Amino acid sequence: MKKVLSLILCGILFTAIIPLSSCKKQTIRELNVYNWEDYIACEDFDMVAEFEAWHEKTYGEKIVVNYSTFGTNENMYNELKLTQKGDSFSYDLVCPSEYMIQKMIIEGMCEEFDYSQLENYTKNVAPYIQDLFVKNDWYKYATCFNWGTMGFTYYPVNDEGKGVEYDDVSSWSVVTNTKYANKITIKDSVRDSYVLALGNVNGQKLLDLQNQPNFDELSTEYNKQVHELLNDFSDESIEKSRVFLTETRKNLYGFEVDSGKQDMATGKLWINFAWSGDAVYAMDLAEEEGTFLEYVVPKEGSNIFFDGWVMPKGADKELAQRFLNFMYDEANAIENLDYICYSSPIVGEQVFEYVSENYGLTTLIEVPQPTGDELEDLVFVGDKYYKEVPLALDPNFSGQSTYSLTYYDEESGEIVTDDPIEIYAHNVKHFFGDKISGDGIIYTDSLNRQLVAMYPTAETMNRCVIMEHLETADLKKLNNMWDSVKVGYMKYSTMLIIVIVAVVVLALLTTLYILKKKGVRIILPKKHLGKLVKSERIK
Amino acid sequence: MTALKFSRKHLGIPYALFMAMFVIFPLLLIIYYAFTDPETGGLSFINFIDFFTSNANLTALFMSFALAILTTVICLLIAYPAAYILARTNINKNGVMLLLFILPMWINFVLRTAAMKELLYKLGMFNSNNMSFINTLIGMVYDYLPFTILPIYTVLEKLDKNVLEASADLGATGIQTLFKVTIPLSMPGIVSAITMVLLPTMTSYVVSDTLGNGNITIIGKLIENQFSVMYNWNAGSAIAMILLVLIFATMIVTGKFSEEDSTDARGGGLW
CATH class of the missing domain: 3.40.190.10 (Periplasmic binding protein-like II)
Known part of the structure; x- marks a missing residue:
């Protein structure tokens, strides 16, 4: 009986190893x-x-x-x-x-x-x-x-003067700025951080492009030139980037790929090199904590992914x-x-409406005679119906630079009109194209937040380029550069000394061990004396 | 023809198969990859030559060793007294104290490391990126301490009290007993502890990435990089093999020194 049982158990163990793929029916x-x-x-x-x-x-x-x-x-x-x-x-x-x-x-x-x-x-x-x-x-x-694009999520200067100046962070060179020492992270990925290095190494060349006579921010020619400078895999540029990054990392908080979003929201960091999608996520996250982060694409040009x-x-x-x-x-x-x-x-009227309502400014307008279908979305205060609409649809608004928004205050149950705030118009027509019939203007209170991070201006998009796929040889060069940046450099002579010391110590220990095994005891005189004294005491 | 007879030996077959599939076969694969050229697929030493001619790789190797040895030493310094107290005094009468030491092992490793980051941040340990090494060291010690305490505790608990009494009878002081009797007899536990800490600390880059902010690159990270970014399984396997050989050598050396005087207390070596 025992044997049978053992055999069965054995069989079960066996079959567990064999994949059960044959049972699948198509x-x-x-x-x-x-x-x-x-x-x-x-x-x-x-x-x-x-x-x-x-x-x-x-x-x-x-x-x-x-x-x-x-x-x-x-x-x-x-x-x-x-x-x-x-x-x-x-x-x-x-x-x-x-x-x-x-x-x-x-x-x-x-x-x-x-x-x-x-x-x-x-x-x-x-x-x-x-x-x-x-x-x-x-x-x-x-x-x-x-x-999306690549840029910096940053913590803008607050009332106490703490935070990051826009003029600093709108250039790649911010990573070397000692004002923000130990407050910046960059990506722990060679492709992304190489763009940051190139933005600095080729930074002056990139800015010079913009100082040319007859410079046109929207020309294909300009985009091509930026593309070339940000896809520069020459040995010289790789070496320059290595030197730059090795020097710069002393100013950094560190490298990350995923923790930056949280660290921005909790205030550990002030500047995070980020993908625009992550930037929007970090802004949403920080908003819940009452912090307002911003995002900028460096003025020299950047990556689009x-x-x-x-x-x-x-x-x-x-x-x-x-x-x-x-x-x-x-x-x-x-x-x-x-x-x-x-x-x-994806673009279209519905998407435009969604984006305007969620990322643009909204205000309440009066609806004189609501129809049955509309009623659900309306707010009824006093004896009037109000509807929340994007600012562009407010009949009293005609593109002023300051305006007072109205909103429904749930606590008091009243319609409140805010103090006037500054209004910026952001045009997304270049992206939505003829898929929308309107002029594509969304009104916002800041040009450095979610809306513009998600839908950059035509000028920003024209200075953002794709980073080309790398050949294996180039990738290897780049990776070696990155290893050397990340790991640091130890002199060969130091390594040699460490190895020699380790070998000497090991050899000494081994000799002692062998001697001990053979029965040879090395007794140091002082220790011997100490022992003698003790044994006498015990006697 | 003899009938197929079942004997107790056959019960070992599943384990032998398991070993073959999940230990021997992967090891052979690593050796195969390490000695083949990534481009031609032929036998070659190129991966090893590449490794030993790159300063970054060697620096990472030295850094990892330094980190691993420091972690192990600190772990032992903390764990030995702890294990001694747990095994020798009444404090652990109902096992609660031991449980408290082991409990962290049952909580997800990544989660513990993330929590450690928050704690160290609150203590101001992230104020400068020169602290990365210390932070990583603290994280490593914290994560591997239970693995050091357990084997030493197991050995010390089994230690025959008569041996200690004999030592005292023969006139040894408490300190002499500790260094001449207790520690030599608990060597198997110490060696097991070293085995369980030394290699993992060289490769668990989750800790160095989280607590070192990516400023500390250990050898495990290089292996990961070769496999997942460079698609170079050959170079990755070569680094893994070099690490394996180095660890093996360390183990043989430590094992040799501990063999003496400890044959009676071997049971604890399982850890």
């Missing part, structure tokens, strides 16, 4: 989506579940979406390569960043998109983004999901494109925008 079609962590709406509006329901309703076919996430582009790439079977990959849709997309395209890992299946993409994606993808020849294999969807070879193209088409729908895109803080490439 009756329901599956879509395997691989995305960044925290990069899709999943709380009130669950994008994945909504898509499954929508698909069943529209096509009458039940499908399953397997949604998984990754933390870095490199992890994603490794995972793809590890699960590769022959020529095809085990994911249908992945969302890497621009340089990884370039790498995957070059290595022939992607399927081509069929844009006739993606009508929402052509209809709703900003012309700027569509052009960017066509210009760089990525449109065949990739569609944009989110995008995006994350885009690609279909790896062997993907279920039909399902993948249906999923994308669903996400590129304006209403669904707004749900996503509401959940993540990164700027969406």
Whole structure:
């Protein structure tokens, strides 16, 4: 009986090791989506579940979406390569960043998109983004999901004079400013921090571009020149960057990739080199604590980045494109925008309205005769109905530089008119293009906060460039430079001395040990005396 | 033909398989990768040459060793008296004190490190980036202290009290007993503690990243970098192998010195 039992137990242990993959049945079609962590709406509006329901309703076919996430582009790439079977990959849709997309395209890992299946993409994606993808020849294999710029999140000067001056932080050179020593972090990633180094090393050249005669901030020529200077991988520039970063890090608080957002909100840091999406997140977070952070793209020029969807070879193209088409729908895109803080490439009247209401200034206006549908959104005070609208829709407002906003004070239950505040007009028409009919003006109280971080001005966008994908040899050079910056430098002579000392000590110990084993005892005279005295005492 | 007979030996098969799959096979893979050229795939020493010719890598190696040795020494200095008190006095009668020392081990490592960061920040330890090394050291000691206390405690608890009484009978003072009897007999516990602290401190870059603000780069970070940023599994495996060899050498040396006088108390070596 005991033996039988043991055999059974043994068998159980055995089978536990063998994968149970053979039991899977392929009756329901599956879509395997691989995305960044925290990069899709999943709380009130669950994008994945909504898509499954929508698909069943529209096509009458039940499908399953397997949604998984990754933390870095490199992890994603490794995972793809590890699960590769022959020529095809085990994911249908992945969302890497621009340089990884370039790498995957070059290595022939992607399927081509069929844009006739993606009508929402052509209809709703900003012309700027569509052009960017066509210009760089990525449109065949990739569609944009989110995008942004790189710059500094900072803690602006407060009433007590503590904080960061705008004039300082609007240039890359702020990282060397000893006024902010131990209050700045940069990214612990070679690609991002190299831009910061180049912005300093080539800083004067970048500024000189702007001092040329007939300088046009919006010209393609200028954008090209910035692109060249911020994609400079020559040995000379890499060496200069190494020297610069080694020198600068003494002034820094440290390097981070993720903790910067929290550290900004809690006030540990004053300046954080950040992606615009993270900047918006940090601003939202800090606002809950009553702190108002700002974001700026350095005046010399910076990086623009995006994350885009690609279909790896062997993907279920039909399902993948249906999923994308669903996400590129304006209403669904707004749900996503509401959940993540990164700027969406989706534009349109609804998005414009959402952005104006959430990131622009709003005020209350009187509604004389509300209709039935409207009533839910209205505030009823005294005997009048009020509606919260973007400032542009206020009939009393005509573009003044100061204005008093009105809002509903829940505590007193009254309509309150604020003291006049300064009003700035921010134009987003260059990004929304002809997808909106209006003039694209959103009124705001600050040009350095969420709204402008998400939708930069045309001038800012023209001095932001993409950092090209690097060849292995260049990447290796850059990485060696980065290792040397991060680790520091120890003289070879010091290393030699340490090794020699260690060897001598070890040799001494070993000799002592061997001698002891052989029975030879080395007794130092003083110790011997001490022992004698003691034993006499005991006697 | 003999019938397949079940014997007690067969119970070991699953474990042997487990060892083969998760210990031997990965080790062989590391050796294979370490000795192949990343570009051609042929046998080559290029990964090792690359490692030993780069100042950054060697500096990181020395830094990691310094950090690891310091951590181990501090851990032992704190843990030995603690374990001694726990094992020898009434303070731990119902096991509560020991539990308090081990409890942190059951809380997520990353969470503890993040909490330590907040604490050190409140104490003003982040006021200058020269403090990064000290902060990392504090974090490492905090995280690995339970791993040092437990093996030493196990050995000390099993220590035969008669041996100590004999020592006192023969005229040794308390301090003499400690250095001539107790510590030599607890060497297996100390060696186990060193094994459990030395290698992890050289590779757990979560602590150095969080508490050192990325200012401290240890060898584990370099391995991670080679694997996940450079896609160079060969170089990464080579560094891992170098580390393995160095640790192995350290272990042999420490093991040798502890062998004497301690054969009776071997049981605690399991840790």
